Amino acid sequence: MKMPFVRALSKVARQVLQDPGCGCQPMAIAVRTISFSPRQVTSDANFHSVSFSETDHPKVLITGGLGQLGVGLAKLLRKRFGKNNVILSDIRKPPSHVFHSGPFIYSDILDYKNLREIVVNNRITWLVHYSALLSAVGEANVSLARAVNITGLHNILDIAAEHGLRLFVPSTIGAFGPTSPRNPTPDLCVQRPRTIYGVSKVHAELMGEYYHHRYGLDFRCLRYPGIISADSQPGGGTTDYAVQIFHDAVKTGKFECNLKPDTRLPMMYIDDCLRATLEVMEAPAESLTMRTYNINAMSFTPEELVTEVQKQLPDLQVTYDIDLVRQAIADSWPMNFDDSNARKDWRWKHDYDLPELVQTMLNFIGSDSQIAHAN
Numbered sequence: 283m284k285m286p287f288v289r290a291l292s293k294v295a296r297q298v299l300q301d302p303g304c305g306c307q308p309m310a311i312a313v314r315t316i317s318f319s320p321r322q323v324t325s326d327a328n329f330h331s332v333s334f335s336e337t338d339h340p341k342v343l344i345t346g347g348l349g350q351l352g353v354g355l356a357k358l359l360r361k362r363f364g365k366n367n368v369i370l371s372d373i374r375k376p377p378s379h380v381f382h383s384g385p386f387i388y389s390d391i392l393d394y395k396n397l398r399e400i401v402v403n404n405r406i407t408w409l410v411h412y413s414a415l416l417s418a419v420g421e422a423n424v425s426l427a428r429a430v431n432i433t434g435l436h437n438i439l440d441i442a443a444e445h446g447l448r449l450f451v452p453s454t455i456g457a458f459g460p461t462s463p464r465n466p467t468p469d470l471c472v473q474r475p476r477t478i479y480g481v482s483k484v485h486a487e488l489m490g491e492y493y494h495h496r497y498g499l500d501f502r503c504l505r506y507p508g509i510i511s512a513d514s515q516p517g518g519g520t521t522d523y524a525v526q527i528f529h530d531a532v533k534t535g536k537f538e539c540n541l542k543p544d545t546r547l548p549m550m551y552i553d554d555c556l557r558a559t560l561e562v563m564e565a566p567a568e569s570l571t572m573r574t575y576n577i578n579a580m581s582f583t584p585e586e587l588v589t590e591v592q593k594q595l596p597d598l599q600v601t602y603d604i605d606l607v608r609q610a611i612a613d614s615w616p617m618n619f620d621d622s623n624a625r626k627d628w629r630w631k632h633d634y635d636l637p638e639l640v641q642t643m644l645n646f647i648g649s650d651s652q653i654a655h656a657n
């Protein structure tokens with residue numbers, strides 16, 4: 283007689299083999315070789331799926347949470363799930379306002395045991411994996427980028443698979459390269475990026491999808507465009523200019539751009555990006571025909587952004603001093619991003635186009651600098 287877990291194992295294996303969920307042919311591998319847990323420790327995925335009710339709030343851990351996106355995401359998720367159900371983590375010391383706004387914990391994603399302890403002790407059910415070195419800093423420190431973006435991701439995948447977590451890992455427009463179609467770039471096409479950042483993100487997409495099919499991991503991934511935010515600084519990417527221009531325009535009235543005026547890249551306001559992340563995490567599994575989606579809002583060049591900012595601040599003076607590393611990266615990335623699958627499957631819709639983005643950024647930074655002057 284088969285033990286219950288062996289029956290369950292065989293069932294999962296049959297499903298994986300018969301329905302790879304990607305429209306491709308079933309894999310020809312023996313059922314015997316399928317196991318639940320990649321590191322051969324007992325998986326609690328079954329226990330978790332029985333005990334976790336959809337009406338419960340998830341218990342969320344955000345890694346790399348002190349970068350451009352993590353604090354904003356924590357705020358959004360805390361509003362929805364409760365302050366204590368969302369834990370921010372990073373290897374940096376949090377500023378006082380972040381430390382006092384909700385649970386914060388030290389976590390280095392390269393420390394597997396520490397990660398496991400955090401997940402177990404806090405009964406984590408969702409993991410949002412934001413830790414990464416971005417495109418420009420990654421090129422300046424390839425071995426660190428390889429460790430954080432690739433080895434770190436392996437730890438995250440294993441922990442998530444072992445503990446039955448829903449896992450979100452962002453990818454990027456940087457996961458495409460010069461041989462990809464650039465205008466527009468669809469979800470499925472050639473991906474041969476030329477940065478360690480891009481290579482690590484293609485690796486993350488493929489590993490996450492592999493773990494989904496092999497171990498049943500609930501992996502969800504969005505390819506973000508360049509994200510623009512007013513109250514958090516970008517972490518060393520190619521699209522950073524599109525944030526810096528607002529600060530310089532308000533503070534000094536002068537801006538030196540490090541990309542050529544006609545460099546077109548897909549971009550998004552942070553509120554849209556964070557809402558998309560929550561929406562795809564909450565989407566019913568049946569609505570997801572894929573596990574990695576492009577999302578987009580707008581595409582513009584520095585020249586077009588300058589024109590829009592000058593409608594509000596006509597005295598803004600702009601010069602160009604091209605950063606060759608960033609320019610080469612930008613020239614290999616998508617110009618327009620095709621996100622029709624996200625719009626179809628889970629009804630993705632952006633709120634901010636270029637004029638609303640510029641107005642919102644200037645209002646935010648303008649009022650912030652007025653407050654700073656008054657104090």
Ligand SMILES: NC(=O)C1=CN([C@@H]2O[C@H](COP(=O)(O)OP(=O)(O)OC[C@H]3O[C@@H](n4cnc5c(N)ncnc54)[C@H](O)[C@@H]3O)[C@@H](O)[C@H]2O)C=CC1
Nearest residue numbers: 346348349350351390391412413414452454506508509517
């Ligand atoms: N901001 C953007 O325009 C875009 C971001 N993304 C992705 O979204 C995610 C978040 O992006 P940002 O917040 O902009 O990144 P960021 O560079 O601002 O922040 C990354 C955080 O990771 C942390 N970190 C580095 N090494 C770590 C380690 N060993 N253990 C734990 N944490 C570590 C850093 O301290 C930092 O706070 C990243 O995965 C990035 O690739 C994707 C596309 C666009």
Ligand SMILES: CC(=O)[C@H](N)C(=O)O
Nearest residue numbers: 416417454519520521
């Ligand atoms: C688009 C990204 O992934 C990031 N902002 C970068 O420029 O590296």
